[in-house]
Amino acid sequence: MIADLQMSRRIRRTHFTSCVEELGVSGFTVVNHTLLPKSFSNSVEEDFYHLRNDVQIWDVGCQRQVEIEGPDAMSLVQMMTPRNIANAQVGQCLYLALTTDKGKIINDPVMLKLSDEKIWLSIADSDIFLWAKALAIGLGLKVTVKEPDVSPLAVQGPAAKDLMVEIFGKQVEELGFFRFKSLDFESTKQIVARSGYSSQNGYEIYLDNRDLGKNLWDAIWAGGEKYNIRPGAPNLIDRIEAGLISFGNDMTSENTPLECGMEKYCSLTDNIDFLGKEYLIEEKRTGSRRQIRGVIFSGKSQGPCTVPWQLYDGSTNVGQITSGIFNPSLGVNTGIALIEKGHWNLGQRINVVIGKGDIRRGQVCFLPFTVPENREIMMSL
Amino acid sequence: MIADLQMSRRIRRTHFTSCVEELGVSGFTVVNHTLLPKSFSNSVEEDFYHLRNDVQIWDVGCQRQVEIEGPDAMSLVQMMTPRNIANAQVGQCLYLALTTDKGKIINDPVMLKLSDEKIWLSIADSDIFLWAKALAIGLGLKVTVKEPDVSPLAVQGPAAKDLMVEIFGKQVEELGFFRFKSLDFESTKQIVARSGYSSQNGYEIYLDNRDLGKNLWDAIWAGGEKYNIRPGAPNLIDRIEAGLISFGNDMTSENTPLECGMEKYCSLTDNIDFLGKEYLIEEKRTGSRRQIRGVIFSGKSQGPCTVPWQLYDGSTNVGQITSGIFNPSLGVNTGIALIEKGHWNLGQRINVVIGKGDIRRGQVCFLPFTVPENREIMMSL
Numbered sequence: 157m158i159a160d161l162q163m164s165r166r167i168r169r170t171h172f173t174s175c176v177e178e179l180g181v182s183g184f185t186v187v188n189h190t191l192l193p194k195s196f197s198n199s200v201e202e203d204f205y206h207l208r209n210d211v212q213i214w215d216v217g218c219q220r221q222v223e224i225e226g227p228d229a230m231s232l233v234q235m236m237t238p239r240n241i242a243n244a245q246v247g248q249c250l251y252l253a254l255t256t257d258k259g260k261i262i263n264d265p266v267m268l269k270l271s272d273e274k275i276w277l278s279i280a281d282s283d284i285f286l287w288a289k290a291l292a293i294g295l296g297l298k299v300t301v302k303e304p305d306v307s308p309l310a311v312q313g314p315a316a317k318d319l320m321v322e323i324f325g326k327q328v329e330e331l332g333f334f335r336f337k338s339l340d341f342e343s344t345k346q347i348v349a350r351s352g353y354s355s356q357n358g359y360e361i362y363l364d365n366r367d368l369g370k371n372l373w374d375a376i377w378a379g380g381e382k383y384n385i386r387p388g389a390p391n392l393i394d395r396i397e398a399g400l401i402s403f404g405n406d407m408t409s410e411n412t413p414l415e416c417g418m419e420k421y422c423s424l425t426d427n428i429d430f431l432g433k434e435y436l437i438e439e440k441r442t443g444s445r446r447q448i449r450g451v452i453f454s455g456k457s458q459g460p461c462t463v464p465w466q467l468y469d470g471s472t473n474v475g476q477i478t479s480g481i482f483n484p485s486l487g488v489n490t491g492i493a494l495i496e497k498g499h500w501n502l503g504q505r506i507n508v509v510i511g512k513g514d515i516r517r518g519q520v521c522f523l524p525f526t527v528p529e530n531r532e533i534m535m536s537l
Numbered sequence: 538m539i540a541d542l543q544m545s546r547r548i549r550r551t552h553f554t555s556c557v558e559e560l561g562v563s564g565f566t567v568v569n570h571t572l573l574p575k576s577f578s579n580s581v582e583e584d585f586y587h588l589r590n591d592v593q594i595w596d597v598g599c600q601r602q603v604e605i606e607g608p609d610a611m612s613l614v615q616m617m618t619p620r621n622i623a624n625a626q627v628g629q630c631l632y633l634a635l636t637t638d639k640g641k642i643i644n645d646p647v648m649l650k651l652s653d654e655k656i657w658l659s660i661a662d663s664d665i666f667l668w669a670k671a672l673a674i675g676l677g678l679k680v681t682v683k684e685p686d687v688s689p690l691a692v693q694g695p696a697a698k699d700l701m702v703e704i705f706g707k708q709v710e711e712l713g714f715f716r717f718k719s720l721d722f723e724s725t726k727q728i729v730a731r732s733g734y735s736s737q738n739g740y741e742i743y744l745d746n747r748d749l750g751k752n753l754w755d756a757i758w759a760g761g762e763k764y765n766i767r768p769g770a771p772n773l774i775d776r777i778e779a780g781l782i783s784f785g786n787d788m789t790s791e792n793t794p795l796e797c798g799m800e801k802y803c804s805l806t807d808n809i810d811f812l813g814k815e816y817l818i819e820e821k822r823t824g825s826r827r828q829i830r831g832v833i834f835s836g837k838s839q840g841p842c843t844v845p846w847q848l849y850d851g852s853t854n855v856g857q858i859t860s861g862i863f864n865p866s867l868g869v870n871t872g873i874a875l876i877e878k879g880h881w882n883l884g885q886r887i888n889v890v891i892g893k894g895d896i897r898r899g900q901v902c903f904l905p906f907t908v909p910e911n912r913e914i915m916m917s918l
Contacts, residue, residue: 160564161542162575163843165859166785183541186567194543257674283664287671293638294675404547462544
């Protein structure tokens, strides 16, 4: 079904919205009360190949920052996440799960440690501003919690590095993966991180100045023309292949980080306190009820999953695909799924039901889809 | 600019989304990570007149409930709002501002007192689930905070009462304004309130059962045919005329309830504790920096305001219109505006700048636009 998104002030514009409008954006979604452009003139498949071969510029200003500053900043963030952040360095990005007192996920931000007393959480789609502020109030912590008007801009794809060096200089070459530096742009300092929501090399610029939005976009666009730059967006085919899960799609506040493949970001045996710790320790001891896995399935090339596709083992509903689309590079339909215990083993055969009765043969894979263990299954379907 | 809304599981469907799709919904917005249908085949003007003459059915399932239950439920909610809720009765709805520790608005829900220990906050567009839960955790309160899967359905317009009596029986007639009862539908009990986001008489059914969504919709539709029922949505012309402000549009977490015309919902002299009390008392003492007002302005009939229209007194920017559209009944362009101190008096002449230089003559009014004090101004523009 196709319907317009009706605009109002409540659906916030980023520093770059006017730029994507000029380029003829054809579809948006809304994340953090903010516009996320999702499509231009090309198909998802065309964008997928272009992302893998060239370079794209993405308005990801919807990745809003929650700024936590003060002597208790690190303590508050540690309380919010199962990942041990004690050794985080200034200039480092960390992927975190945020959990409730029952160990349920409420967001999976990237944390940027700006100083020992100043942290940004670059968030997925939930109001962590309110969560962090209320915890700070309730616990009487010495922090201020703000949402600065920062709009990240992503430059993603094989040519991203060369292009970014042209704009921000040689220091870009020294950036390790998930590291950031404060670099010069038009006499301002802007945070540039080597990160992004794709399987390709890429960067994100955390632009803190709305008035510079068009200048930054235009500078990257001009530099990118020789690299065949195009506007783009987080690409569903690429994201699923890479196993990049999405809060609200592949996991909700019904789920725990252990269910969602985030065990390596849960420091359950460390001497730290965080919300929900006892619940996660108990889940680890007794085993998760469900797990995130990849699923491949047969039949005609399937467009994006907008309503979950149900999974069956015989007549038993054993889970659902929450993000899915045909992958032209792998030559198969792919999905990210939450699957019940007893049915998530590699190679498990299941049926995928698209909508009301289009049944496909499927098999369970590991994420990301490109790991060697999946190869035999890919060929056997 | 027109662009599609791209669907995914993250943009949640209500109990009624399939019903509005069948009726050819043409535009959505997103509130609380949930679809809000905004338009069907008619124009906003046609819908406005229909709402005032007949009856409409609205899928307002995006008005999510935050359920606060336990012995400390009333204490927690009192801490969250400047309105004294001590005398609230079971069966009563109360319109509230929710404020931060600095007295800034973060939502304006309708509170439903289900029992002395169970409250629903039927929220505008921010994750009050996280706010309430984190406050409860931080303060160690004896409550559980949940988001039940309840989708309100609104029936609005002059024929709403007769139609609702046909579906829910004579008890509907006894419902006072902003009161609710638990009434029968298909062997279930559902909360029915006399309320709604319009200037017309109306009701909201808080349906707690997704499987009954289509049955409830179809029952109202069938009963409504003789009343010329149509699908609709909160109507911008009606909402502005009635002075019904919208969180995210007309006020944000930059504003206070005193700035936003909510002084009568702020019990500043009562012996209650709530977040931000000292800031609101100080604002009341020294006066607000800005206030919400109505603005009328001249010139051609103006379509909806999607990006704020700036207000000038001479060369001074004195505020902005945050919701605006031509009102065919009043015969004038109308807007809800935040206006700086010294410029908000009734009849103040200002210029309204639409976009990049379409300048209109305007005047400041009271809200709602229909109060007698505005009459002379309406005629003089």
